Amino acid sequence: MHPAPSIIVFTVLSGLGLGLVFWLGLDLGPDWGAWRWVACALALVLAGGGGVASVGHLQNPKNAWRAFSQWRSSWLSREGCLMVAALGLFALYAALWCLADLRLWGLGLLAAGFALATVYATAMIYAQLKTVPRWHLTPTPCLFLASALVGGLLAFGAARGVTGAGFPTGAAFLALLVAAGIAVWWQTAAAGARRIAAGSSMETATGLGSIGRVRPFEPPHTGPNYLLREMAHVVARRRAYQIRLIGAVLGFAVPLLFTLLAWVAGDWALVPAFLSHVLGMLALRWLFFAEAEHVQALYYGAR
Amino acid sequence: MTSLPKTTEKKLGLVIDLDICVGCHACAVACKEWNTGAYGAPLSDQDAYGAEPEGTWLNRIHSYEVTPREGAAQIVHFPKSCLHCEDAPCVTVCPTGASYKRQADGIVLVNEDACMGCGLCAWACPYGAREMDAAAGVMKKCTLCVDRIYNENLAEEDRVPACVRTCPANARHFGDFADPDSEVSRMSAARGGMALMPEQETKPVNRYLPPRPKDGAGAPVRLAELAEPEAKGFLGWLDKALARLG
Numbered sequence: 001m002h003p004a005p006s007i008i009v010f011t012v013l014s015g016l017g018l019g020l021v022f023w024l025g026l027d028l029g030p031d032w033g034a035w036r037w038v039a040c041a042l043a044l045v046l047a048g049g050g051g052v053a054s055v056g057h058l059q060n061p062k063n064a065w066r067a068f069s070q071w072r073s074s075w076l077s078r079e080g081c082l083m084v085a086a087l088g089l090f091a092l093y094a095a096l097w098c099l100a101d102l103r104l105w106g107l108g109l110l111a112a113g114f115a116l117a118t119v120y121a122t123a124m125i126y127a128q129l130k131t132v133p134r135w136h137l138t139p140t141p142c143l144f145l146a147s148a149l150v151g152g153l154l155a156f157g158a159a160r161g162v163t164g165a166g167f168p169t170g171a172a173f174l175a176l177l178v179a180a181g182i183a184v185w186w187q188t189a190a191a192g193a194r195r196i197a198a199g200s201s202m203e204t205a206t207g208l209g210s211i212g213r214v215r216p217f218e219p220p221h222t223g224p225n226y227l228l229r230e231m232a233h234v235v236a237r238r239r240a241y242q243i244r245l246i247g248a249v250l251g252f253a254v255p256l257l258f259t260l261l262a263w264v265a266g267d268w269a270l271v272p273a274f275l276s277h278v279l280g281m282l283a284l285r286w287l288f289f290a291e292a293e294h295v296q297a298l299y300y301g302a303r
Numbered sequence: 304m305t306s307l308p309k310t311t312e313k314k315l316g317l318v319i320d321l322d323i324c325v326g327c328h329a330c331a332v333a334c335k336e337w338n339t340g341a342y343g344a345p346l347s348d349q350d351a352y353g354a355e356p357e358g359t360w361l362n363r364i365h366s367y368e369v370t371p372r373e374g375a376a377q378i379v380h381f382p383k384s385c386l387h388c389e390d391a392p393c394v395t396v397c398p399t400g401a402s403y404k405r406q407a408d409g410i411v412l413v414n415e416d417a418c419m420g421c422g423l424c425a426w427a428c429p430y431g432a433r434e435m436d437a438a439a440g441v442m443k444k445c446t447l448c449v450d451r452i453y454n455e456n457l458a459e460e461d462r463v464p465a466c467v468r469t470c471p472a473n474a475r476h477f478g479d480f481a482d483p484d485s486e487v488s489r490m491s492a493a494r495g496g497m498a499l500m501p502e503q504e505t506k507p508v509n510r511y512l513p514p515r516p517k518d519g520a521g522a523p524v525r526l527a528e529l530a531e532p533e534a535k536g537f538l539g540w541l542d543k544a545l546a547r548l549g
Contacts, residue, residue, distance in 0.1 A: 058419050059420025060420035066399035066401075074395065076396065130503055212370045226425070295500065
């Protein structure tokens with residue numbers, strides 16, 4: 001699948017922002033101090049910025065408002081509705097908290113719930129697609145939820161670290177370990193989810209398997225086209241191992257070390273932990289798209 | 304609108320006879336010609352006269368080589384367009400309500416006035432039947448020539464999809480699969496009409512008729528064997544003796 005930068009930036013940033021909304025909405029952390037400004041602004045900028053990036057993916061954005069209409073059937077529509085609800089509620093919660101010193105826990109819980117539901121809807125946009133066996137997996141929503149929660153927790157810690165509000169770094173350490181475990185779970189499932197394992201091959205695609213083995217002889221067109229660009233994108237797949245290594249090191253190993261460092265050297269170390277984690281997640285999310293194989297590429301004999 | 308109808312009154316679709324198709328691409332050309340001036344935005348081309356021309360097509364013709372366990376390989380030309388699935392995954396993923404399946408005849412259409420060009424429907428389709436038009440920014444797909452088949456301004460014989468009307472080999476047929484006595488239903492039943500990628504559980508309406516078994520083509524002639532030098536003397540006698548053993 002084509003790893004569109006707008007979708008990668010959208011899913012990673014909005015995931016982080018919504019994860020942060022979740023932790024802030026749970027009423028965690030001190031009620032007063034400068035850190036709340038940093039944390040609330042960060043949550044809104046990350047999630048909102050991600051939302052704006054997603055519009056960059058649309059070819060006809062003037063109809064984007066219609067995407068709020070089909071929540072009964074479409075995960076993409078549900079994602080849009082839930083995102084607006086989560087950020088709307090959180091903006092109100094943050095405004096009352098920061099400007100009027102009023103931290104309404106009920107409103108926070110509601111925003112936190114909508115934030116998690118939004119991340120789940122984002123994941124289901126991919127997990128629902130039977131046409132991409134690598135995404136059509138039980139661990140896919142778990143991967144998106146874990147990424148959002150641990151990224152949000154690191155952002156939460158970083159915001160408290162820079163403003164000296166204190167943060168239990170052990171929680172971040174544990175969360176990183178759990179998220180790394182879920183990433184390995186997804187990776188193991190995805191490695192086994194080849195198109196042939198899902199029962200699709202050039203033989204089933206053409207129906208000609210009853211005669212014999214099928215091989216592409218001549219493609220329908222000599223130039224590129226939308227289908228090949230979007231569904232048979234193979235750029236840099238051969239460097240997948242190296243990119244996965246970078247993702248694992250930046251996304252999990254380096255942040256784990258920095259959270260340990262924060263324990264002895266001070267909470268400021270959560271800032272590099274957070275930044276490194278974001279870079280690692282961008283690399284892994286790029287692979288999530290670039291390594292995914294679509295069954296319709298079988299018609300071209302392509303991966 | 305993006306929920307699928309439980310059943311449709313008719314199931315309009317195509318039969319494509321892979322035994323007859325000669326791979327001339329006339330159906331694709333006729334499709335492009337009709338649909339660029341008819342329903343919705345034109346089917347645009349990019350860099351049409353340049354080094355890497357490309358464009359939007361609703362029908363594309365692949366060619367495959369099929370090699371049986373025994374006997375000669377054969378070439379099969381394979382036109383591919385929207386199969387107007389009963390459980391069309393492209394419809395339910397649509398966030399704007401632009402994609403829909405008609406209850407009256409089962410045709411899957413895109414309301415381009417509502418499409419935001421997110422491309423998720425093309426991801427959901429196992430067949431590569433939907434293409435984003437690069438100029439209009441909306442999703443294009445086969446309409447089964449909905450503006451021909453009911454068009455009373457056309458002569459009756461023209462009230463079929465452009466691809467069917469133009470096919471010089473008569474490899475394409477149009478009709479109602481909900482009617483077991485229709486021509487397409489009977490053809491499909493008689494020849495073992497195939498649904499593509501049944502494992503995707505999309506219940507496609509269109510059917511492909513498999514190539515008929517080859518008669519008498521047998522194994523390919525091995526020219527190298529004919530050019531082998533004839534053995535003489537003792538070896539020649541041995542060769543003949545061995546051949547007599549059967």
